[in-house]
Amino acid sequence: MVLTTDVPTREQLVRRASELVPLLRGHAAWAEENRRIHEESIEALAEAGVFRLRTPQKYGGYEADTRTLVEVASELGRADGSTSWVASVYWIPTWMASMFPEHVLDEVFATPDVRICGTLSPTGMASPVEGGVVINGKWGFISGALHAHYQVVVAVLIGGEGQPLPIVTVVPMSDLTVVDDWQTSGLKGTGSVTTIARDLFVPNDRWLPLPVVLQGQAVSESVAGRPIYSAPLLPVASASSVGTLIGLARAAKETFLERLPGRKITYTGYESQAEAPLTHLQVSEAAMKIDQAEFHAHRLASVVDGKGAEGAAWTLEERVRARADMGQVVKLAKEAVDIFAGASGGSSIYSIVPIQRIARDTHAANLHALMHPNTNAELYGRVLCGLEPNTLYI
Template sequence: MTSERTPSRQELVQRARDLAPVLGKHALWSEEHRSLHDDVVAAISDAGLTRMRVPTRYGGYESDTRTVVEVLAELGRADGSAAWNAAIWQISGWIAGLFPDAAQDLFHSTPQVRVCGILSPSAVAEPVEGGVRVSGTWAFNSAALHSHWDMNAALLRHPDGSMEPVMTAIPLAELEIVDDWYTSGLRGSGSVSTTAREVFVPEERVLFMRNVLHEVYASELNAASPLFRGPLLPTACATITGVALGLGWAARDAFFERLPGRGITYTDHSSRQEAQLTHLQVAEAEMRIEEAEFHTFRAADLVDAKNASGQPWTTQERARVRADMGRTCQLVKEAVDVYATASGGTSIYQTVPIQRIERDVRVVNLHAIMQPATNLELYGRLLCGLEPNTHYI
């Protein structure tokens, strides 16, 4: 294992910023090929950014949530698909740290291991001696094309016929890749489907979701680490929010890069930069991005504070993290819509980043766990004194 000193937040964020040229260079290629360019994956891994959620005993950094979110936002500023996959590696890598220690030893026997995963239990696990046998297909399996392990949910069939969700850890080499990622946004993420056909998973690589959702984790060596004591959904939601924020920053960068020297066609505005309309548009967009920053970092800081103190989470706090995530997505989409509208007709060309950013943001807002309305409804239920209508909290 590496003996590298654990980098500070500032160092890791700077590493992410330094990757902007290589991510930007390959963004169009990744979109056209529906998969991240190998150079992008290598750059993220070589910068150590796949090790932020890895236990220190394996050479990881055990970075706090705020650090991970700021890193993901910088990656999203350069390419949404690269940031999305990096976020999946952070979340699934954290889930890997919940498994028994012997399973973690196996995961981290692969240098710079990358882990992806799906929380929706769309496969069936049949009990067999020593473990389970899994069959089924998981859609939207982001980062699967460049990962080593898949942490996927399945429904365990009990002898009485009842079903219970479990999390399984399966090598990607034992799964079939279904090349079905033909989409309007986040195309470079390569979020293909994966299929298991009677894949045997030993019991040490199976977690009961009832335990995971109540912070009853199987790792003994990670039990004392603040990083690995937090709840799944707040940790995952706070993490992925960094991608949305980064896309907002990307839209702002893309707009202002093209602003100087351009006019507004069919008007007497020879300078778009000096037009009052532009001033109103950019101020409106900027305020939304600043509001998105508030919600993004509030969620991350709450996760870190709770992890550090060990204090129990209230149901309302859990729901508020989801509400912060949804609000960030909504605000970023609104800001990007303003920038895209103000960018003019030439912005529709494939080589102009704003049109890709706009499509990526739309896809983010359609993600089942990130939809603004769903998360606001959940938070509102609790504010009205009702019980949550989901286990994913």
């Protein structure tokens, strides 16, 4: 295989994502009702190259920088939070899979527009056997599992010599059992089901210690040293995730302003909601929060991309600030969406009005363990106060 020469520019990729908005928006209600992304949406995302953004160029990918991820996900999020979320989730395990040896990459990326799901939670156990390990366990919140070809699995290796070691492997979805348990209040369309491994054998040349992946230490010579694979995982994952929240906040603004003409404020003297000073204050405050969220998203992406291009080492403060930036995007996006939702009136509770789905999706994202604003703010403040981080996930 040779390096891809026809790699779209950021502007081209963002335009492709923008052109998908009507189709994805049209399938948003279906996705929520059926708890999975519509097949036509998956096909459209593949055709637009969305699943290739973090695939190595050697295998037909684009190796897009994280600023591109932010802008593409923001466009997808305008259409449907669940669809954008699944696309963003695929980008992270795809990057993780790229850390593996060449022969693993040859197999995984042989599938055109390969989709890889996964989680960082080590909720499985691995036991050493001759030639490899055997994994048993289950993993929840596996977004996009229903359309994925592979899953990144994290388990704790016990037995043998040394301390328990968290390890990472990439396994075909056909080796796992899928449990359809995704009954939720938000991000319903993501199909974030549970997967189970039972006595799954993994050869020794197909797993890596989790710290190797967390540090972004690619094993394959065709990937090692390339800019997008030269950052630690958590800053990469943070920058990969924030675009969806920007898109949801923009969608809330668009939805509110589209419904504004002709709306009055019931039981008041205002025949037009647009004439009320309260509305002016609400729209201004929410819009400024979106601007602030965009600042944190773009700063985060700029640092990840800049340090990758320079091959520069990350300081501890930079790493935890990456998570803090992500937390601020999530927090500010929710605050903006809440303002627009609160100002949308009683008629907005009907399921045909998009603002209620946007609000529920945004609230669900705020509860994600890695994205939670308070968790990330506390971690950043802890390090600024001179303490060691109390997590490996930095």
